[in-house]
Amino acid sequence: MDSPNPDKITPSAISSLSDSPSVQESPFSSFVSNLSPIKSVKVAHVAQGFPELASPPLVFTSPRINAQRETSLPKRSQNPQFSSAHDTNKDCDAKNSPQSESCSSSGCGVEFLTDFKEVDCLNTDSDNTSLKGTNNASKSLFSGSKESKITAFKFDDKSGLFTDAATVVEAHLDSLEKAKKDIQGKPKSDEPINVEEEQKDDASNKCPNIESGLHVSHAFKEHDCQNSHSQDRGCSHQGACTSTSQLLHESLQSVLTFEGCGGSEKVFHNQHGVHRRCLQFGEASMYSNSSLNATSETNGSSLAATNAEFESLEQCHTDLEATSSKGTMVNLPQPIATSLPPRYFGNSSTFCKPSGIGLHLNSIVNAASMGQSATASIKLEDHYMGVKVKQYTSVSIHLIENTKSCSASSNEVDKSSAGDEERWYEAKALIAANSASAESPNTVEFENQVAPYEKRKLNLQKTDSLEEYDQPSPRKKRKKTAGTDSDGCKRCNCKKTKCLKLYCDCFAAGIYCAEPCACQGCFNRPEYEDTVIETRQQIESRNPLAFAPKIVQRVTELPPKNEDGSQMTPSSARHKRGCNCKKSMCLKKYCECYQANVGCSNGCRCEGCKNVYGKKEEFVAVEHGVTKEMLSNRADEKRSENAFDGSLDLDAYDWPANNNIRTMDPISPSCDTDPSLCHLTAPSDTSSMALTSSRARNRTNVPQVQLCPRSDSLSSGGTLRLRNSPVTPITRLSGTKSLQGLDSGSGFYDILQDDTPEILKDDSTPIKSVKVSSPNKKRISPPHGYIHELGSSSSGGLRSGRKFILKAVPSFPPLTPCIDSKDNTIKKTSNLRDNNSNK
DNA sequence: GAGTTTGAAACT
């Protein structure tokens, strides 16, 4: 690992290098082309995604695409009712440039259709109402109801054109076949530029243009269509399409700012910035341009659904919550909402740090292992959303990814078009500016904003050899300073580790290094996906939780709020493993807890802790029975005493902006009744998918809405979770180890992972108190407090909400049996608790 | 910008 040799570079990477720069993501594209039914078109755009991931997209995309696209097309044709916009969309689809269409529509179309059918079936299976809901969905689009969600997926259904999914599917298939025939023989053009041109050519075909332009992935296309539709509702169909197409153009033209329906465009930008870096998005990135469009559209749709919501993350969360709460079942709407994390919605404030950044990688890896990202997404769906939601969830996930990729691609486009790095960075900054906290994951992503694909290009162009990477580009030079950019994006400055060790923030966060990074000999790049994945796996083999979110938030306990209403991050979130500070007194960024804007906890072995966000002592006291109020008061005092970082000044939703922070909804009625549920991480609950504001939490039945308020990051985190968790290697490894790690780290955190019986056992079993002095164990051994909780106050402690849950828990069971695992997990958890209480 | 400090990560 020390230094991945060029030899190690995956064939794909090599091929990419050798390939003409024009083929931006040769490895990925080639991989995709081989694997994905969707062919070339996607490939080109897909650049970022890991090849491994690429394959999955089929499954992954198909549902979405099928549902959206197919339904949309046939429906469109069939249903004149559908607004002219729809018709135009169809036309566009039909007209779509050979490239985009050929790939997406033709080849993919059939598959999509099939997928779509499956999706429908699933939907029906999961929730018969879903279909019905879809019909009704048109009425309530995004109203927040399940139905609305459904509608989002089944746009056609909205129109009411299709009463019978099968019929629709058939129609789509027919149309697809026709399209294929038409398309056949047409050269594929991966390059977005062509697409843009095409789009430009067809003003009327704005939506189609988008799709075509999107080449990207089927899923994206469908999403785009759907999104556009959804947006249309929000804004106007045409308007939405237009906006998207425009957006594409603009993005291509390197226009950073998008204006269109509501603030969706803004969101769009943000997304772009956000997604670039994350490995997670590899897939998404793959969808690049199209994804961007789709994303923008999607966002727009979602936005349109909740115009008011866009204004604030809370709103976004609220929407999600509303949807979740409203729907007895977690319907697509939520996933969608989830998929459209607040951060995506434009406001920077909404952006959540990708707490689960690391997860992204994991997810990717998992996906790879799984063979397909799509699969992973599905699993996630199942796991989180529950069976009913599965399909929808996947769709939402794709949307998210797409969005990300879109953002990334747009960014790239912007860059390329701008041709001026500075401008590019400025654009980034603008995008990133929105990010609430510099550290937020989102922010990080922004840093990398250059889409992987673009990065690849740059890399390829810049360096035929690895050494070129070593030499920091001007961009890198700019941001030589390690840490986070002004944008909040992370960047590294690794010199010896090649960005393949946890020393590298980027790698640790599960994101590829980007231009801003000043790293030397960097292998944490899309070109070296294989290397990155291998390295990650190795690291995870040693420490399954290595890439798990470092910050966990108490589940049961709502984030303490100051009198002014601001939340007290410190009390609610803690560093999973804790710190080991001896000289910095936890008052400097050397301290991971402090850096994460969270208080120290039992898991910390710090000496002379003076963490302004929460002293270790205080935390311990709380653990031993100090009331939340007391804690909050203390925290408040601290806050008042210490000027927190801007990040601390989080709004009600603001939580420690940590990339790694994962929050659970502390509250849900169910939680009270069913502790296990409380502990369950987001993945477990279907609701988890949906982002929920603290407000929402209270409302709903939905067990846990995970999205943390601020979590903007949350959103990101939430999205990440979804993606990651299922896929996460950790999960794969099985919860046990990972849990151990968590346990050791968090001590008091309840890690409810489905797959972690052993961990649970460990918890139940008396755990040795961690030696404060032993750094090694810190990570492994459970916190003192934790033991106490388990033992003495087990029930009480748990109830009190002391426990922290990895909201996004990357490694969640989803990996394996999602839903079942969930249930199992819950059971296990409850059992564990019982055991503890018995003790 | 260079050098120092710090603590996490990695290694033995």
Add this chain to the structure above:
DNA sequence: CAGTTTCAAACTC
């Protein structure tokens, strides 16, 4: 498991 080394970020000058 404990101790040491390595590493890169954070910090200071």
